[in-house]
Amino acid sequence: MKFRGKIVDIGCLNHFTRVITTISKLTKTCILRLTPDNLFFVMCSKVANGGVSMWCELSQANFFDEYQMEGVNPENNEICLEVTVENLARSLKTIQAAKSVKVKLTKKHCPCLTIAAELPTMSSSSRVVTHDVPVDVIPCRLWHEFKEPVMPDFDVSIYLPPLKTMKNIIDRMKNLSNFLVMEANQNGEMNLKIETDLVSVTTHFKELGNPPWGEGASQNTGPSQGGRDLEGMAQARVDIRKLQQFLIGQQVNPTKAMCNIVQDSVIHLILLDQDMSLQYFIPAVA
Incomplete structure (x- = not known):
């Protein structure tokens, strides 16, 4: 060896x-x-x-x-x-x-x-x-x-907004709640939401674009259809600190950054560069 x-x-x-x-x-x-x-x-x-x-x-x-x-x-x-x-x-x-x-x-x-x-x-x-x-x-x-993780069919795949912008938003939202809802659709729209008994805050992103099926992951699976239209949102509620940790640590300036969402199950984040790929899985919480 x-x-x-x-x-x-x-x-x-x-x-x-x-x-x-x-x-x-x-x-x-x-x-x-x-x-x-x-x-x-x-x-x-x-x-x-x-x-x-x-x-x-x-x-x-x-x-x-x-x-x-x-x-x-x-x-x-x-x-x-x-x-x-x-x-x-x-x-x-x-x-x-x-x-x-x-x-x-x-x-x-x-x-x-x-x-x-x-x-x-x-x-x-x-x-x-x-x-x-x-x-x-x-x-x-x-x-x-x-071995390389196997990803179940995701409901939505979307390009992420600039990661620095996301980080600044998450940094502010984490002071309001420990949990964040990320939702997106196949029409290039994504929302980051905080909902508590005292406050409800949502940040909207539009025209982000959606990757072709299976782009960024090695598996040849795309969004599961399940009758979902382009406007229909898929969402997952996650620990905001785990998402913040991912955004704080990012230093590679990827050429593409994507997110796949499995409804109420997992958020699959992907950073792609010409010589590197990084996949990060955050499980949803009830």
């Missing part, structure tokens, strides 16, 4: 750091799956128990100039590691000016992701800074828990 990668391009390093920092705002620990073509960051809380889930996929070729890995065996050519994402993000933030960065799976006092950065100096000699981020190796028998 071996892994080593090298990043030389400063733009790729900065982008990779932004992705890791975003994930660190969403979860303390997650599973890092390494395959020959991709890196996956996975958080699999039980949605049935009120937990959020996350699936982030990166194409290694768009980040690494060199990338080599050998899995557990030829039949299972991948590596699964549990990592404290904050430690990884902190290590990367300290080496943003590096000439090159090497990432390697090593065995020290425990398994580690060793990050070695060559930093620029005023002299001809190089200066290398090394960070060891402890990891736990996940045995093959548990890998089935960290």
